[in-house]
Amino acid sequence: MSHLTTHVLDAATGAPASGVGVVLAHASGAVIAQGATDGDGRLALGPDTLTAGDYTLTFLTGPYFAAVGVETFYPHVAVTFRVQPGRAHYHVPLLLSPFAYSTYRGS
Structure with a gap:
């Protein structure tokens, strides 16, 4: 399993x-990875x-x-x-609508 997963729900x-x-x-701006959500x-x-360290997930919602x-x-x-050091997996889901969104640290 990758260290980071996400799930986007419309x-x-x-x-x-x-x-x-x-x-x-990464917080420095260096791109670590990119892709698109599956079906x-x-x-x-x-x-x-x-x-x-600090990282940013950018979801390209406009397209x-x-x-x-x-x-x-x-x-x-x-x-x-x-x-954080030693944490094996991060799951960062996004609940999305055209005019609002929310996120949380998943499991």
Whole structure:
């Protein structure tokens, strides 16, 4: 299992958000990995381990909503989080709608 996974759910439709681009970057701005959510709205990113420090997941929500023909207020959502030493896995889900979003540290 990758050190970092995510899951994007489109709260407006109640369905997984497939094809959402996601970029993982270190606090320095260096891009670590990128990809797009699968048909179930899931994506595993990055190496097997991440060094301790701050990272940002940027969800490219504008292109996703454009592809489904929905106007959105958020062209992207950036979630910054801290990796602690010794933690084996991080799951950072995104609950998304055209005009709101929420996230949390999953398991």
